[in-house]
Every structure is written in C-alpha cells, then in structure tokens.
Amino acid sequence: MMGLRLNPITLKRLTRFRRIRRGFYSFVVLAALTVLSLFSNYIANRRAIVVSYEGTLYFPTFQYHDMATFDQQDEYGFDDVEADYLALQNRLDAEDQGNWVLMPLVPFDPYEPDFNYDESPPNPPDGRHWFGTDSQGRDVFARLLYGFRISIFFAAALVFVGQAAGTAIGSLQGFLGGRFDIYSQRFIEVWSTLPFLYVVILLATFFKPGFLLLLAIMSLFEWIRMTYYMRTEMYREKTKEYCLAARSFGASRTRLIFRHLLPNCLTPLVTITPFAVVGGISALTALDYLGYGLPAPTPSWGEMIDQALSSQNRDKLWLSVAPFSAISITLLLVTLIGESIREAFDPKQYAHYR
Amino acid sequence: MPGRSLAMRLLLLPLALLLLSAPVTADNATEITDIEWVTNMDDPPIGDPAAQKGGTFYTSMRAYPLTLRLVGPNSNDGFAAWKRAYTMGLSLVKRHPTTDNYIPVMVTHWSVQSDGRTIYYKLDPDALWSDGEPVTAEDYVHTWHMMQSENIVDPSINQYARDYYEEVVALEPYLLKVVGKSESWRPLDMFDLWATPKHAVTLEEGFPERYNNTVLPVQGPYVLTEQVAGQYVVFERLKDWWGYGKHYMQGVYNVDRIRIRVIDDNDRAFDFFKKGELSYYRVNTAKKWAEEMEFDAIKKGWAHRKRLFIDYPQGVYGFAMNLEKPIFQHKDFRKAIQYLFNFQEINEKLMANAYYQQVSAFTGTEYENRDLVPYGFDPRKAREHLRAAGFEKRGEDGILVDADGNRASFTLSYGSKGLERHMTVVKQTFQRFGVEMELRLLEPGTNFRNGLEREFEMTIVGRTAGLYPAPYQYFSSELKETKNNNNVWAFGTAHTDSLIDVYRFDTDKEQRVAAMYELDAIIQDEAFYVPFWQAPFIRFLYTDAIVFPEFLFPKRTEQLTDWQVFWIDEQRAERLEKAMAADQSLGEDTAVDVDPYLVKDRIEAALRAAAAR
Numbered sequence: 001m002m003g004l005r006l007n008p009i010t011l012k013r014l015t016r017f018r019r020i021r022r023g024f025y026s027f028v029v030l031a032a033l034t035v036l037s038l039f040s041n042y043i044a045n046r047r048a049i050v051v052s053y054e055g056t057l058y059f060p061t062f063q064y065h066d067m068a069t070f071d072q073q074d075e076y077g078f079d080d081v082e083a084d085y086l087a088l089q090n091r092l093d094a095e096d097q098g099n100w101v102l103m104p105l106v107p108f109d110p111y112e113p114d115f116n117y118d119e120s121p122p123n124p125p126d127g128r129h130w131f132g133t134d135s136q137g138r139d140v141f142a143r144l145l146y147g148f149r150i151s152i153f154f155a156a157a158l159v160f161v162g163q164a165a166g167t168a169i170g171s172l173q174g175f176l177g178g179r180f181d182i183y184s185q186r187f188i189e190v191w192s193t194l195p196f197l198y199v200v201i202l203l204a205t206f207f208k209p210g211f212l213l214l215l216a217i218m219s220l221f222e223w224i225r226m227t228y229y230m231r232t233e234m235y236r237e238k239t240k241e242y243c244l245a246a247r248s249f250g251a252s253r254t255r256l257i258f259r260h261l262l263p264n265c266l267t268p269l270v271t272i273t274p275f276a277v278v279g280g281i282s283a284l285t286a287l288d289y290l291g292y293g294l295p296a297p298t299p300s301w302g303e304m305i306d307q308a309l310s311s312q313n314r315d316k317l318w319l320s321v322a323p324f325s326a327i328s329i330t331l332l333l334v335t336l337i338g339e340s341i342r343e344a345f346d347p348k349q350y351a352h353y354r
Numbered sequence: 355m356p357g358r359s360l361a362m363r364l365l366l367l368p369l370a371l372l373l374l375s376a377p378v379t380a381d382n383a384t385e386i387t388d389i390e391w392v393t394n395m396d397d398p399p400i401g402d403p404a405a406q407k408g409g410t411f412y413t414s415m416r417a418y419p420l421t422l423r424l425v426g427p428n429s430n431d432g433f434a435a436w437k438r439a440y441t442m443g444l445s446l447v448k449r450h451p452t453t454d455n456y457i458p459v460m461v462t463h464w465s466v467q468s469d470g471r472t473i474y475y476k477l478d479p480d481a482l483w484s485d486g487e488p489v490t491a492e493d494y495v496h497t498w499h500m501m502q503s504e505n506i507v508d509p510s511i512n513q514y515a516r517d518y519y520e521e522v523v524a525l526e527p528y529l530l531k532v533v534g535k536s537e538s539w540r541p542l543d544m545f546d547l548w549a550t551p552k553h554a555v556t557l558e559e560g561f562p563e564r565y566n567n568t569v570l571p572v573q574g575p576y577v578l579t580e581q582v583a584g585q586y587v588v589f590e591r592l593k594d595w596w597g598y599g600k601h602y603m604q605g606v607y608n609v610d611r612i613r614i615r616v617i618d619d620n621d622r623a624f625d626f627f628k629k630g631e632l633s634y635y636r637v638n639t640a641k642k643w644a645e646e647m648e649f650d651a652i653k654k655g656w657a658h659r660k661r662l663f664i665d666y667p668q669g670v671y672g673f674a675m676n677l678e679k680p681i682f683q684h685k686d687f688r689k690a691i692q693y694l695f696n697f698q699e700i701n702e703k704l705m706a707n708a709y710y711q712q713v714s715a716f717t718g719t720e721y722e723n724r725d726l727v728p729y730g731f732d733p734r735k736a737r738e739h740l741r742a743a744g745f746e747k748r749g750e751d752g753i754l755v756d757a758d759g760n761r762a763s764f765t766l767s768y769g770s771k772g773l774e775r776h777m778t779v780v781k782q783t784f785q786r787f788g789v790e791m792e793l794r795l796l797e798p799g800t801n802f803r804n805g806l807e808r809e810f811e812m813t814i815v816g817r818t819a820g821l822y823p824a825p826y827q828y829f830s831s832e833l834k835e836t837k838n839n840n841n842v843w844a845f846g847t848a849h850t851d852s853l854i855d856v857y858r859f860d861t862d863k864e865q866r867v868a869a870m871y872e873l874d875a876i877i878q879d880e881a882f883y884v885p886f887w888q889a890p891f892i893r894f895l896y897t898d899a900i901v902f903p904e905f906l907f908p909k910r911t912e913q914l915t916d917w918q919v920f921w922i923d924e925q926r927a928e929r930l931e932k933a934m935a936a937d938q939s940l941g942e943d944t945a946v947d948v949d950p951y952l953v954k955d956r957i958e959a960a961l962r963a964a965a966a967r
Binding site: 063064066076077078080081082111112113115120121135136137201204205208209291292295296297306307311312 | 620621639641642699702703704706733734737748750751752765771774775777778779781782786787788792793794795796797800804
C-alpha cells in the first residue's frame with residue numbers, strides 16, 4: 001500500500017474528510033491523546049522526571065535507583081529499596097542546597113497502593129488523587145491514562161495485523177478464484193465458528209498471557225471479517241474493463257494487483273478500519289472485565305469496570321464514572337472518524353447516472 | 355518412630371488376617387451375647403427444652419433443587435444439606451454439637467468392637483417412618499445395597515461404599531451390624547449410615563428417574579409439602595414426630611413451616627431481607643458487614659445482626675509453594691516469603707480488620723498447635739533469609755539476582771478473581787523488597803486441577819475441613835511420588851510420615867495430639883505453606899420474631915439451620931407485624947458479637963501471646 005501513489009480521487013476524498021469537521025476534529029483530538037499517552041510515564045509516575053543531586057542529573061523514569069543514591073532510608077533502615085521521590089522532593093526543598101526534583105504532574109503510578117488514608121480504599125476524589133483511588137488504593141487517573149495507552153495501541157496493532165492479513169488473503173481469494181478460493185473459504189467458515197472466548201481461556205492455561213500473546217490470539221480471529229469484503233471487491237474489480245485493458249497491454253500479475261486492482265478496492269478497508277479499532281478496544285476491555293485479558297495488575301479499563309460494577313462498590317460513583325466516560329469518549333471519537341471517512345469515501349457522490 | 359509404626363503394622367497384620375478369614379455369617383445369636391452395650395444419656399439436650407414450637411421461617415437458596423433423591427445424578431447440590439438435616443439423612447450415632455461426645459440418634463445403644471471397624475447398633479424401636487412403618491435394620495442394609503447398586507447412576511457413592519463398608523447385616527429387626535473396610539480410631543464417624551425405607555424404595559433400573567421428585571416417607575422431623583419448580587419449596591414439621599420425646603431432641607426442630615425461596619443473587623437476597631421477606635440472611639463479606647448494616651429495619655429494631663463465634667475447623671487456606679520448582683527448593687527463600695507476607699496491612703486496608711491470621715495447618719481442630727508463633731511481616735528477617743538464599747544484589751529493574759544470575763521471581767496462579775485485589779497488594783510489597791511475583795488468573799477448575807497436578811510455582815489452596823484433620827492426604831510422602839492429590843506442595847519425609855501414622859493408627863489421644871503438634875511445627879518451619887486468614891464466625895441477620903436459647907447455639911455450628919435450636923415466638927412475631935404495619939420502632943438492640951464458647955478470646959489471646967514471644 002505504501003508504494004501506491006495517491007490518485008486524484010483519493011486526494012479529493014481526503015479533502016472532503018477534512019471538510020467534515022466533526023470527523024476531522026475527532027481525528028485531531030484522538031491523535032493528540034494518543035501521542036500524549038506515549039508520554040504517560042512522564043505524566044503520572046511515582047518516579048521523578050529529573051533529579052539533580054550533588055551535581056549529578058538523574059533520569060529515573062525508566063531506571064531503578066535505590067534509596068542509597070539519594071542518601072535515603074526507609075523505616076526498616078534499608079537503603080536498597082526504591083527511592084521515594086516525593087519524600088526526596090520535600091527534603092530537598094526544605095534543605096534548599098541547590099538540589100532539586102522535578103516530579104510528574106501526577107506523582108502516582110498505576111500500581112502502587114496509597115494507604116495513607118484513614119478509611120480503607122476506595123477513597124473518593126480529592127486534591128491528592130483527582131479521580132480517587134480504586135479498591136486497592138491505586139490512583140484511578142493513572143490507571144485510566146496507562147489503560148488508554150494500552151487499549152489504543154493494542155487495538156491499533158490488532159487492526160493493523162488483522163486488516164493486512166485479511167486484505168492479503170481476501171484479495172488472493174478474489175484474484176485467484178477457483179480451487180484456492182473454494183478451499184480457503186471453507187477453511188474460513190470452519191475457523192470463524194471457533195468460540196473465540198473459549199480459545200482465549202484455553203490458551204491462557206497453557207501460556208503465560210501477555211500483550212503479545214493476547215495480540216497473537218486475537219489476530220487469529222481478527223483477519224476473517226476483512227477477507228469477505230476484499231474477496232468480493234476483487235471478484236468485481238478484476239472483471240472490469242480497465243483491468244482487462246491492463247492485462248491486454250501485458251501487465252504482470254504483480255502490477256495488475258498493486259497498481260490497478262488494490263487502489264480500487266481500498267474503500268471497504270479504509271471505511272471499516274476505524275470500526276475495527278472500536279471493536280478491538282471493546283474486545284480487550286471485555287476480556288479484561290472477565291479476567292482473561294492482560295494479567296493483573298496491568299492497568300486496564302476492563303478491570304476498572306469490573307471493580308466499578310462489583311456489588312461492594314455500588315455506591316462508589318467515581319469508580320464507574322472514570323472508565324465509562326473514558327471508553328464512551330474514545331469510542332465516540334473513533335466512531336465519528338469512521339463515519340466521516342465513510343462519508344468522504346461514499347462512491348455515490350461520483351455517480352453520474354442515477 | 356518409623357520403627358514403631360512398622361512394629362505396629364506387624365502386630366496388626368495377623369489380627370487383620372484373622373478377621374478376614376473369620377466366618378462372618380456364623381451363628382448370630384452366639385456372636386452377640388458377650389457384647390458390651392454403650393450409650394450416653396448424660397449430656398445436656400441439644401436445644402433448649404423451653405423452646406416454643408410454631409411459626410414460619412423464611413429463607414432462601416441459590417438454585418432450585420434438581421432432585422429430591424439423596425443419591426444419584428445431581429443429588430449433591432446445595433439442597434442436600436436441607437434434605438439430610440431435616441428429612442432423610444439422620445445418623446445412627448452422632449457427636450453432640452456442644453460436648454463432642456457420642457449421643458444416640460436412631461439407636462438406643464451401640465458397641466464398638468476392639469478391631470476398630472465392627473460396630474453393633476441396637477436400633478430405637480420407637481423410630482418410625484412418616485407413614486407409620488417402623489425403622490428397622492433392614493432399612494440400613496437397604497441403604498448399603500443402594501450405595502452399591504449401579505442402577506442409582508452414582509459412581510462416587512458406589513466407590514464410597516466399596517472404600518468404607520465391608521458389610522452391613524441385619525441380625526435381628528432392631529439389631530444392626532456394620533463392618534468397616536479398615537480399622538479406625540473413630541469408627542462411629544467413619545462407618546455411619548442412614549436408613550432408606552425398604553418398603554418404599556426399589557433398586558431396579560430407572561432409579562434416578564423414578565425417585566427424582568418422589569416425596570418418600572421420612573424418619574426426620576420434616577416433610578416436603580409444597581414444591582413449585584424454580585420458585586420455592588416448603589418443609590412442614592411432623593407434629594407427632596417420634597423423636598420429640600427423646601432426651602437429646604428437646605428444643606430442636608422448632609419451626610412449623612420452612613419456606614425456602616429461590617433467589618439466585620446474594621445481593622438480591624439481601625434486598626429481600628431488608629424488605630422483611632426473609633427471616634434470615636447470612637452476610638458473606640467483611641465489607642458488607644462493615645458498611646451496609648445501617649438499614650431501616652435494623653435501626654427500627656425489626657431485625658438484628660449477630661456475629662457468632664464458632665468453633666469449627668477452618669481448613670487449609672493460603673499460598674502453597676511447589677517444592678519441585680527450583681526457586682522454592684531453598685528453605686531460606688521460602689522463609690523470606692513468609693516474612694514478606696503482610697497480613698496486617700491486607701486485613702486492615704482491604705478487609706475492614708474482620709479476620710484473624712491462621713497459623714496452624716489444622717486451625718480450629720483439637721490438633722492445632724496453638725503454641726506456634728506466626729511469622730509476621732518482618733522485612734529485616736526476610737532480607738537475612740534472602741541473603742542466605744543467595745539473593746543479595748538488585749538487578750537493573752530492582753529485582754534481586756543471585757550469583758548465577760537467577761532472578762528472585764516466580765508466578766502465582768490463582769483461580770479466584772475475588773482475591774485479585776489482595777494479591778496485587780501483596781505483589782507490590784514483595785516487589786519493594788526485591789521479589790517479583792507475577793500474577794496469573796486461571797479459570798477456577800483449571801487452577802484446581804493444576805494444583806493437584808503440581809503444575810504451578812505458587813498457587814492459592816483453599817479446602818474445607820472436617821472435625822478431624824486429614825494430614826495423610828496433604829503431607830504424606832507417598833503422595834509426593836504421584837500426582838493428582840492434595841499434597842500440592844510435594845512435601846513429606848520419613849519422619850513426618852511416622853507422625854502421620856501415629857495420628858492415623860494410635861488409639862491414645864495424647865500420642866496423636868503430640869504427633870500432630872510436632873507435624874504442625876515442622877510444616878511451619880518448612881515454610882512451604884503461607885496460611886492466610888480465618889473467619890471463625892458466622893455473620894447473619896434475623897428478624898425480631900426469632901428467639902435463641904440462653905446458650906445461643908451449639909458450639910460446633912456450621913449452619914444456623916443445622917439443628918435449629920432457635921424458635922419463633924408467636925407474640926414477638928405478632929408485635930413485629932404490627933410495628934412494621936404502623937412503621938413503629940421497636941427500639942431494642944441486641945449484642946452484635948456473641949462468643950459463648952470464648953473462641954474469639956482464645957484466638958486473640960493466642961495471637962497476643964505469639965506477638966509477645
């Protein structure tokens with residue numbers, strides 16, 4: 001796809017997409033959030049961003065520094081446990097000797113419980129934890145932020161793998177036709193009846209679940225849908241005159257596929273992709289909700305919803321507001337983008353004959 | 355000790371051979387002439403003789419019973435407890451729920467022979483089926499035949515019959531002989547039986563279908579009178595039940611009607627109780643108990659809550675380390691884990707301080723070694739042990755590494771999502787001190803099976819317990835060699851085996867207790883089992899119409915409805931109805947925590963003493 005030159009029609013479509021404002025702005029907002037989420041570790045973390053201590057600069061975000069580094073000690077007299085940067089900041093500010101700590105905006109990570117409250121968690125939102133804490137005393141905002149990053153990149157990776165494989169297989173089916181098409185189509189029919197959830201649960205008992213394993217398992221099922229569209233597109237396009245013309249000029253198969261057919265089959269791919277992202281996010285959330293997604297304590301929206309819906313937390317509103325709004329907003333943004341793309345790519349606008 | 359147990363077995367061998375070769379169908383009359391009959395009429399009645407009979411008790415169950423049979427497909431569901439306690443499953447001889455002594459139920463006398471497996475019972479001639487027929491020895495033989503029959507389609511009962519009973523003989527209409535498969539020091543518990551009405555039950559093919567919903571004659575105090583599929587069942591009390599005249603049966607089974615409604619969701623059942631539609635509700639979570647008890651009916655005195663401290667064994671519950679895995683082969687590493695487990699923090703922050711730490715592997719039994727000191731959270735000691743295990747340096751990610759580059763890391767498999775929030779907190783604590791514990795939630799059945807198969811590094815075991823510990827199935831080295839058993843940790847030495855043998859075969863209780871205390875201490879020292887917490891109480895809510903005897907309830911209460919020592923006071927019921935109709939407050943409150951057997955005191959004192967040591 002990368003090698004394709006944008007033809008005038010595609011350019012026109014892009015211009016049209018930009019003109020549909022709700023879609024375009026959604027795209028901008030989502031892109032900004034996604035880029036921002038890449039820097040989550042600098043936004044919500046109990047590790048400092050920069051520490052200047054005794055003339056040395058430390059960047060602890062991705063590096064373990066023990067207490068000894070900063071002449072700290074915990075209540076057991078240990079100095080090899082991880083440095084406490086909040087306490088360090090307080091100490092250095094008080095000492096005022098030119099040493100300093102730059103903490104992230106939210107000085108909590110999504111894992112460490114904060115038990116510095118009299119009431120047992122979950123604790124309602126306050127100045128310390130903007131979105132409150134969850135039932136383990138972890139910061140809800142931090143979990144939301146890291147959860148967004150995982151969701152969106154998981155969905156993006158899943159959709160990329162799924163659409164690429166689906167496009168390739170579907171196109172081949174449509175282009176080659178014949179025996180290959182018949183056999184592969186039967187295989188797809190069988191494959192698509194496998195109960196996805198049970199396969200995930202089953203595989204989770206044999207392998208240690210993780211981001212990549214889950215991605216691989218879900219990709220096994222994700223590609224199927226795309227093949228249906230690409231197959232029909234190819235079947236239709238390859239019989240059209242321009243294709244026959246190209247063939248009669250002696251165009252090679254490769255050229256035929258990549259130069260002529262694929263660009264004309266892209267509409268379903270482009271329009272379905274945003275909705276596939278929605279599906280990806282929802283699927284991961286659902287799996288996490290059931291407990292068969294990413295292993296605890298990975299910050300995840302599904303796990304947050306599970307907490308919010310448990311009977312013990314029925315009256316803890318902040319636990320449900322945060323993940324539900326986050327999911328609704330994200331899905332809304334993606335859906336708006338998808339819908340605008342679909343509108344921009346709508347072939348009816350170019351129809352001369354009605 | 356091993357020598358001793360061998361000698362004991364050698365001594366028993368000829369005896370066993372003699373017994374096996376003895377003609378069992380010999381002249382019955384001569385066999386029973388020199389029997390020394392035993393009974394016990396000296397203990398207090400189980401209930402309060404002043405209890406009133408009458409009233410209706412409303413309660414709930416999770417699912418509608420699939421069958422009324424006691425054996426066969428689907429018979430072992432939640433409804434089985436009701437059936438056994440109230441209609442069919444009465445024991446021959448039972449332990450008094452408060453004194454633990456044996457008391458007659460369906461018999462007048464019994465006699466245990468010196469072989470530890472032959473028992474004679476003199477059946478109570480007063481005992482009648484609800485259709486008026488007498489309960490005879492033939493009815494017990496019929497049960498034995500039923501248990502063996504393939505027509506009942508219940509392989510586990512068939513297996514049970516094969517494993518436990520050598521023979522069951524009706525010597526005379528009211529004289530029963532039961533011979534167990536192997537000797538036991540508590541044959542009356544092991545080889546107990548219940549009666550099946552021979553005149554009403556045939557064992558021909560089609561048994562499961564024929565008796566699926568048949569209301570059979572009962573020997574117990576209740577008959578099932580109404581059943582509406584999917585909605586409710588009603589038990590009604592037999593006004594002239596033969597047992598009410600018996601010494602021990604005074605003041606038990608007091609309620610006239612028991613209406614059990616199907617409510618599949620626990621929270622919904624709670625809502626029903628709040629509205630006054632249930633007489634009883636058991637509270638299962640500490641959080642609910644701590645936070646949701648201030649509702650209207652409680653404030654107005656229409657309902658009360660109680661936390662009954664009970665003396666009932668707690669079972670094994672905690673982390674199990676797999677000794678077959680390299681990481682847990684170093685005892686010091688296991689001890690470090692013990693010292694890093696911060697029960698106090700979890701209890702205080704996540705469980706409203708509701709529970710007590712378990713220390714022993716046999717908590718709540720007579721064989722619990724109460725002198726054991728819990729490890730307790732102690733990072734300094736943990737660090738010493740980690741160093742001794744070779745983990746001294748922290749790696750780049752802050753996790754300890756030994757000289758060979760092995761990380762102090764393992765995976766915890768668990769099957770209960772409800773425990774996840776506790777485990778993530780434990781994980782963070784471990785991580786702070788350089789130990790990585792990865793969490794792996796499995797489907798509960800898979801996790802259970804993986805436990806039996808020892809397919810884990812560390813897992814969470816939770817097993818219920820009977821009155822007597824079962825050390826063989828958890829700690830025997832014989833089971834260590836095979837898989838698919840409860841010795842999940844793969845533990846066992848020749849020495850601990852000899853201790854287990856003392857417990858299993860020695861008839862001297864002091865010897866048994868001493869052996870189990872030693873075993874308990876060894877288990878703690880070997881540190882492969884990190885006991886979690888115990889809940890030595892039942893938390894429940896009940897309406898104001900219910901009255902308890904002065905002693906409140908028997909000591910070994912597992913379910914409040916087991917013996918039903920409470921009763922419904924008609925006047926109070928009327929008063930409650932009026933108060934609810936007029937929305938008036940009754941304004942009485944009762945003590946929430948009740949501990950007549952001083953269980954709480956005992957546990958807290960033991961923990962205090964341990965802390966002081």
